[in-house]
Amino acid sequence: xxxxxxxxxxxxxxxxxxxxxxxxxxxxxxxxxxxxxxxxxxxxxxxxxxxxxxxxxxxxxxxxxxxxxxxxxxxxxxxxxxxxxxxxxxxxxxxxxxxxxxxxxxxxxxxxxxxxxxxxxxxxxxxxxxxxxxxxxxxxxxxxxxxxxxxxxxxxxxxxxxxxxxxxxxxxxxxxxxxxxxxxxxxxxxxxxxxxxxxxxxxxxxxxxxxxxxxxxxxxxxx
Numbered sequence: 001x002x003x004x005x006x007x008x009x010x011x012x013x014x015x016x017x018x019x020x021x022x023x024x025x026x027x028x029x030x031x032x033x034x035x036x037x038x039x040x041x042x043x044x045x046x047x048x049x050x051x052x053x054x055x056x057x058x059x060x061x062x063x064x065x066x067x068x069x070x071x072x073x074x075x076x077x078x079x080x081x082x083x084x085x086x087x088x089x090x091x092x093x094x095x096x097x098x099x100x101x102x103x104x105x106x107x108x109x110x111x112x113x114x115x116x117x118x119x120x121x122x123x124x125x126x127x128x129x130x131x132x133x134x135x136x137x138x139x140x141x142x143x144x145x146x147x148x149x150x151x152x153x154x155x156x157x158x159x160x161x162x163x164x165x166x167x168x169x170x171x172x173x174x175x176x177x178x179x180x181x182x183x184x185x186x187x188x189x190x191x192x193x194x195x196x197x198x199x200x201x202x203x204x205x206x207x208x209x210x211x212x213x214x215x216x217x218x219x220x221x222x223x
Contacts, residue, residue: 196204
């Protein structure tokens with residue numbers, strides 16, 4: 001006995017009417033380019049959004065790394081400061097101040113250090129700088145005078161250079177349509193070309209023949 005064949009259920013309900021929409025058909029047939037442009041625009045916006053999110057994550061990671069480096073540098077600096085000043089070892093570490101951005105900065109209300117040759121360290125979110133402060137003695141006035149003299153020399157050199165440029169501009173020839181020879185120098189006239197007449201050509205040829213005969217006779221006489 002063979003396997004039974006599953007019969008498909010026949011839907012007795014029939015569609016009464018299939019409406020035809022010419023506007024929808026026209027939109028489908030003529031909208032290929034429009035849909036293609038829309039897909040490209042959507043992909044571009046998605047890529048821009050993804051790149052923006054990646055940049056935000058990178059900046060956040062960079063801020064976190066800088067914050068860690070800053071905290072590590074402050075810890076090393078405080079440890080080195082306590083090594084150099086044992087009196088500060090027994091004191092409590094300064095409290096950290098939290099600014100509006102949530103970044104912690106060490107309290108810089110340390111004991112006043114006014115000795116000559118001391119080093120003050122300024123810390124920023126992105127970088128830190130060490131500044132050496134030295135006391136100014138009698139040589140400060142000499143340095144100031146030297147700087148003034150150097151500035152005066154620079155000003156004189158700049159004035160001389162400006163004067164040289166101005167004189168060069170004045171000497172430069174200014175050409176105009178009305179006065180093409182404005183520099184005052186007489187313009188050399190070109191010789192006017194003209195054809196020789198028949199008699200002039202005959203005289204020229206006769207002179208050339210006489211010169212050639214004289215040169216030939218001179219050569220024969222020299223031999």
